[in-house]
Amino acid sequence: MSKLTEGMEQWKKEIEQWSHRVIEFLQQIPPPQLYAACAVLLLTTTLLLLFQLFKRTKSNTIVLTGLSGSGKTVLFYQLRDGSSHQGTVTSMEPNEDTFVLHSESTKKGKVKPIHVADVPGHSRLRPKLEEFLPQAAGIVFVVDALDFLSNCRAVSEYLYDILTKSTVVKKKIPVLICCNKTDKVTAHTKEFIRKQLEKEIDKLRTSRSAISEADVTNDFTLGVPGEAFAFSQCYNKVTVAEASGLTGEISPVEQFIREHVKP
Template structure:
């Protein structure tokens, strides 16, 4: 009944406009236009809800083992990296106010931080945390990058191409960590190498049957080499040093996601 009323109202308005401009009146023509406008309106509304950004105060820390995830977790929570901490085979989860915000006056929001282990055997459990995430921080060891570039790219591709990441436009911050090391590569070099490796993976994955890619989305524009700007969700590359607490962009990213 509502759509029928909209249709009649749209037809009447179109006919009045036609009279004002001295245009010929055709009921069939204006009916078709009215239906088209209503259909377009409904499509825009549905698309907006289907691809809207999900609100969540959960930030997921991930990356290969040794990239500095656990050290970052403690730096964000306690202001120290807790030297001597061992690699865990379980996700480290806690809700806290960022250490840099703990001394601020006024209201601050806590963040639920998930430090997910980088061991390959645990990747199957990643989805249960991805679906909770409002943002993802992906750490890369900038000092030992080239020997691991393929593994880093594969892990990153698996995340960026997941349907739920695209659907909810979950933002990803790629952090080139350990920039205080003399052997660290620049973020521009790291970005280009990752894009090059992910481009190769995009080509390889196109040969896989649709049945094997039900949870994946193609993230490369057809006919173009892959760029992070091709992703429907926001992907940013930055540099940091967890050990020296050079984490300005990391703090900003977290605050943007939790609305603090």
């Protein structure tokens, strides 16, 4: 008999001996106490598994979206590198990366990295947004504050679609409406943009309420019936802020990120 076989036999005997000892020990425990111990063990195991699952699924993804040309990619680079990377072109594929915010790169101690996904704003590419929403801890909806009025309807329609998506509503994903390019003198203020968006969405919800329920199975309605629409009526938290990706004035965006992805 080889040494390996002898070792296996010895190991098998030891396992059998330990098994007998465990069985004898359990037989000495009164049934009520044994049942209680098993229940405690089962409950503890379940709680540990749930805790691990919660830790594993807690998202650190921030989604940047909005119409093409709103400045999403410039904002992405400012968050990552502290640079606008002037000369960026309209994205045709999601631009994503995991990194520590540039403003926090010199901080001492542990700083939690974030995963940022810059989703193309072209109407034909917007379905890609669906890939990121299940993992989203927050959505930054970027609006061009310079050309806002000419794009107001299109911006409102896209924002309406996001706010009524079942994933966004059920997970109560917070949304930051980021009024970008506010460093320009002719840029509209966040107050003006918020009011105009609320008016347009109010019109949209009225027109779309005529659509049959079969066509909006996965969507939710917005607002309170009989009242003018306001973002405060949304299922999830919606805030509006001003920023400038070009000049690096993006602290409201960074604050939003850290509010929902803790360091």
